[in-house]
Amino acid sequence: MAQITEPEGVPAAWPERRFSRRAMLRAGGAATLAAAAPAALTLGELPAEASAPPGLALPPATAAIERLRVQAPEQALRDLKARLARTRWPDAGTVGGWEQGVPLARAKAVIDYWAKAYDWRRFERRVNALDQYRTLIDGLGIHFLHVRSPHPEALPVILTHGWPGSFIEFLDTIGPLTDPVRHGGSAADAFDVVIPSLPGFGFSDRPTAAGWTVDRIAVAWHQLMTRLGYSRYVAQGGDWGSGVTHALAELAPPGLLGIHTNFPTFLFDPPVGAVPTPAETAALAQITAFTTDGWGYLREMTTRPQTVGYGLADSPSGLAAWIYEKLAAWTDGDHAPAFGIDAALDDITLYWLTDTAASSARIYWQNPVTKRPSLNLPVGVSVFPREIIRAPRVWAERCYRNLIHFNDQIPHGGHFAAWEVPEIFVGELRDTFRPLR
Amino acid sequence: MNAPVTRRGVLLAAGAAALAAPAAATRADATTPGGSPAAPPGEIVPFQVHVPRGDIDDLHTRLASTRLPDQATSAGWIQGAPLARVRDLVDYWRRDYDWRRLEHRLNSLPQFRTTIDGLAFYFIHVRSPHPGALPIILTHGWPGSVLEFLDVIGPLTDPVAHGGNAADAFDVVIPALPGFGFSDKPTEPGWRLPRIAAAWNTLMGTRLGYSRYVAQGGDWGAGVTTWMGVQRPAGLAAIHLNLPVLFGPPPLDGPPTPAEQAALAQLTTFNTDGSAYALLQGTRPQTIGYGLADSPAGQAAWIYEKLGEWSDSDLDPDQLFGRDRILDNISLYWFTDTAASSARLYAESFTTDFRTLKVDVPVGVSVFPRETYRAPKIWAERTYSQLFYWNDQIPRGGHFAAFEQPSLFVTELRNCFRPLR
Numbered sequence A: 001m002a003q004i005t006e007p008e009g010v011p012a013a014w015p016e017r018r019f020s021r022r023a024m025l026r027a028g029g030a031a032t033l034a035a036a037a038p039a040a041l042t043l044g045e046l047p048a049e050a051s052a053p054p055g056l057a058l059p060p061a062t063a064a065i066e067r068l069r070v071q072a073p074e075q076a077l078r079d080l081k082a083r084l085a086r087t088r089w090p091d092a093g094t095v096g097g098w099e100q101g102v103p104l105a106r107a108k109a110v111i112d113y114w115a116k117a118y119d120w121r122r123f124e125r126r127v128n129a130l131d132q133y134r135t136l137i138d139g140l141g142i143h144f145l146h147v148r149s150p151h152p153e154a155l156p157v158i159l160t161h162g163w164p165g166s167f168i169e170f171l172d173t174i175g176p177l178t179d180p181v182r183h184g185g186s187a188a189d190a191f192d193v194v195i196p197s198l199p200g201f202g203f204s205d206r207p208t209a210a211g212w213t214v215d216r217i218a219v220a221w222h223q224l225m226t227r228l229g230y231s232r233y234v235a236q237g238g239d240w241g242s243g244v245t246h247a248l249a250e251l252a253p254p255g256l257l258g259i260h261t262n263f264p265t266f267l268f269d270p271p272v273g274a275v276p277t278p279a280e281t282a283a284l285a286q287i288t289a290f291t292t293d294g295w296g297y298l299r300e301m302t303t304r305p306q307t308v309g310y311g312l313a314d315s316p317s318g319l320a321a322w323i324y325e326k327l328a329a330w331t332d333g334d335h336a337p338a339f340g341i342d343a344a345l346d347d348i349t350l351y352w353l354t355d356t357a358a359s360s361a362r363i364y365w366q367n368p369v370t371k372r373p374s375l376n377l378p379v380g381v382s383v384f385p386r387e388i389i390r391a392p393r394v395w396a397e398r399c400y401r402n403l404i405h406f407n408d409q410i411p412h413g414g415h416f417a418a419w420e421v422p423e424i425f426v427g428e429l430r431d432t433f434r435p436l437r
Numbered sequence B: 001m002n003a004p005v006t007r008r009g010v011l012l013a014a015g016a017a018a019l020a021a022p023a024a025a026t027r028a029d030a031t032t033p034g035g036s037p038a039a040p041p042g043e044i045v046p047f048q049v050h051v052p053r054g055d056i057d058d059l060h061t062r063l064a065s066t067r068l069p070d071q072a073t074s075a076g077w078i079q080g081a082p083l084a085r086v087r088d089l090v091d092y093w094r095r096d097y098d099w100r101r102l103e104h105r106l107n108s109l110p111q112f113r114t115t116i117d118g119l120a121f122y123f124i125h126v127r128s129p130h131p132g133a134l135p136i137i138l139t140h141g142w143p144g145s146v147l148e149f150l151d152v153i154g155p156l157t158d159p160v161a162h163g164g165n166a167a168d169a170f171d172v173v174i175p176a177l178p179g180f181g182f183s184d185k186p187t188e189p190g191w192r193l194p195r196i197a198a199a200w201n202t203l204m205g206t207r208l209g210y211s212r213y214v215a216q217g218g219d220w221g222a223g224v225t226t227w228m229g230v231q232r233p234a235g236l237a238a239i240h241l242n243l244p245v246l247f248g249p250p251p252l253d254g255p256p257t258p259a260e261q262a263a264l265a266q267l268t269t270f271n272t273d274g275s276a277y278a279l280l281q282g283t284r285p286q287t288i289g290y291g292l293a294d295s296p297a298g299q300a301a302w303i304y305e306k307l308g309e310w311s312d313s314d315l316d317p318d319q320l321f322g323r324d325r326i327l328d329n330i331s332l333y334w335f336t337d338t339a340a341s342s343a344r345l346y347a348e349s350f351t352t353d354f355r356t357l358k359v360d361v362p363v364g365v366s367v368f369p370r371e372t373y374r375a376p377k378i379w380a381e382r383t384y385s386q387l388f389y390w391n392d393q394i395p396r397g398g399h400f401a402a403f404e405q406p407s408l409f410v411t412e413l414r415n416c417f418r419p420l421r
Helices: A076-087 A104-116 A120-128 A167-178 A214-227 A240-251 A280-292 A297-303 A305-314 A316-329 A341-354 A357-366 A393-399 A422-434 B053-064 B081-093 B098-106 B146-157 B191-205 B220-231 B257-276 B276-283 B285-294 B294-307 B315-322 B323-337 B340-350 B378-382 B406-420
Strands: A064-071 A130-137 A142-146 A155-160 A193-197 A231-239 A254-262 A379-382 A404-407 B043-046 B111-116 B119-126 B136-137 B171-174 B213-217 B238-240 B363-366 B389-390
Touching: A064 A076, A064 A393, A064 B191, A076 A104, A104 A120, A104 A297, A104 A341, A104 A357, A104 B136, A120 A341, A130 A280, A130 B315, A142 A214, A142 B276, A155 A167, A155 A214, A155 A316, A155 B146, A167 A193, A167 A341, A167 A422, A214 A240, A240 A254, A240 B098, A254 A297, A254 A422, A254 B081, A280 A393, A280 B043, A280 B098, A280 B285, A297 A305, A297 A316, A297 A357, A297 B098, A297 B276, A305 A316, A305 A357, A305 B276, A305 B285, A305 B294, A316 A393, A393 A404, A422 B146, B053 B323, B081 B294, B081 B315, B098 B323, B111 B315, B119 B136, B119 B146, B119 B191, B136 B191, B136 B220, B136 B406, B146 B323, B146 B406, B171 B191, B191 B213, B191 B220, B213 B220, B213 B406, B220 B238, B238 B406, B257 B378, B276 B285, B276 B294, B276 B340, B285 B340, B294 B315, B294 B323, B378 B389, B389 B406
Parallel strands: A155 A193, A155 A231, A231 A254, A254 A379, A379 A404, B136 B171, B136 B213, B213 B238, B238 B363, B363 B389
Antiparallel strands: A064 A130, A130 A142, A142 A193, B043 B111, B111 B119, B119 B171
16 A cells, blocks of 8 residues: 655644545455354464564464464463563653653563563453454454343444554453443343454454555454344444444444444544634644644554564563553553553553564554544444543534434543443443434 | 663773873773763763673674564555564674674774763764864764764875875764763753754864864754854854755745755655654653663664665665664664663754754755755755855765765765865
8 A cells, every 4th residue: 555645735844734545445355154163272382483482373263253262372471571571771861750751660660560470361361251252354363252241132332442452441341231230230231242353453363465444444343243143233442443433334334323432533633613612622732732742653653663563573661661651641540551550461461472563553554544524323422531632522513413422521531441441431332322222 | 670781881991081092991880870980071081882792692682582573564665664674684683793893993993072061972083184184073863873974084084095185184073962872861851952062062162172163964963063053153164964954944935946846745755754753752752762772673673764764775775884884873772772862862852953044154065865855955045144065966875975975975075165274
């Protein structure tokens, strides 16, 4: 895919804030296949290549839906610890706070904890107790969790994560969504949940060729829901999950009833009114802050995902800092991930063991920021208080012709809403989708 | 968590403050932040490089256990430094590259450190055998180093031995920027371009006692050199830039001419596709620094990408520079652990000081054909009130002019400064 730029005369003064247009929908195409009886497959040990550390090999996906059980080779965990133990540090720098990134003292503390106290096997036990699978869609093995509600009228929802998150973000929502009665809710609000890993992330395959746009992912997601036997469903996403979810809504496949987002894609090219309201002005200020100070990572991954990937593939401390900075900055906490260090390291270790730093970065390259069309399908929007950019209602009204839910009076939560405040997040989904059942 | 490599990996020569024969190299701990015990303020202390064996062994251990990412999903360099090339470079670095070779070469040169404005700076200082030689301070950039100028030292200082004329001789001073190479790493904010320029003027005028000198630079070096021109100390006779006008805003006056449009298009391309490294280093130098400090392959790729993209090499920097010279530069960043500290210069100065500045000191400009953008002469004329030399008809060379084309670079400096003698 050519890197598209649009010279527009005199370049803007720093910072660059022009967004590129990109290719639109890509036709997917894969026949739906009946799910075979799930077989247990264990992640095995990749044969060592020269001195490369042992990897977390995923069994090749097939058109069948194959159950996945995660078990990292012991050697992979030992290799990780060995690398952590020999971490070489940069100097402390010239600022005492977070203005230039993760402070040295914090980075050392995180690495120390990761090396000595963090327990990946605990996480493996947790996910292996859930129903997770892999299946081949459009030539790529897609990992997903699939938990059915005990309630027969449950509404299926596909929840899509973003970067630097993963399917882990939604783990604490599974119970409340699928079994509301046991979590302070009503059986009428039950969901079946499907939680995939994006291509190049987590336990999904890493694409070997370009082309996995959010549109192609949306097509794959619809195929997944169809393969699981769903003829009606809804979709939810924030961050990259929002891009995919919006693409799905644009696709408007039969059966998709509506979507919910906690990070609308219009934030990258907002429909600002002629006389901006105070909420618009505030949001514009947040956009300015993000595009001057907060998106260096995005610009680098959009333009040079391979180059930045070398350090991230080879250095767990480098990878940890890269991810941890966002978990600390974008959550509703005080310079620390709101969900705690173990959860943060679950996510970071997932990226490390699957060696998906570069492959996950490529989603930025593949999908440069661009304006998306308005949506006709029902849309619900939840604006969490510590989101990077808080969307004003007027923008949602201008971009979503059928805005069925808008809530920006939420007491807690940031960019990783489901992960940080799963109960509130679940409440937002219940409220949004209730009228669509 | 113990780190096997620290600042003690760099040796400082003990003793002698004068510019006499360098004292024997002894092992010393350079642990004092913001200053070296061996470079008391006001003194110039001879310096020798000796990376401990343990640091070299550690590098080899890391290289041997490098875990590379998977391949990019597009061919070529469009997503960054290609996997096959980085793999080959890392393999060569582990198996064939010899750091001691560079060390010996550096240690055969007069190297020094001196503290100016609270920070100890490393510099190479080679005097010409010819009396009346014109002193010149050459400033490198990122991801370069003093090494970019190694091959021009001889021709500049001893032109007769290099096909030139004694009348074109220079005394050469080559400092390392703060946070780069063997200069100290700042521990407080504030080492912006104007402060570095002032330090350079102090180095040349006060510390080395030159009453008349010139300055040259590309990349960050062009920024420092420009600010030296802005500060206009009495001793500064002229400056030369191979990256004029810096990164704008371009001095437009009316509808752009075709040459201006071409340059604007190049600047736009840089902004939209080629500048993320600068934005990232300018906002989060610490975060990106962790992987670069811990992974030599990561550090190598970070630098190698620019050596490929910005050079006149048709994306074959190995062919142009040779792997040894590439790895000399990368190894310097590695052994001094200066990935983060060098990135911080972007946080200090990239959006504030690296911009179009009017200069009234005489300015000479050489525009190499594959520079990131080719500034039209009119931009230089509008910016520099005494543009006394301009050449944009150079046959070869890119952003790393001296490093890529030392002969052509030397010719440019000789031709530029000849009228000032």
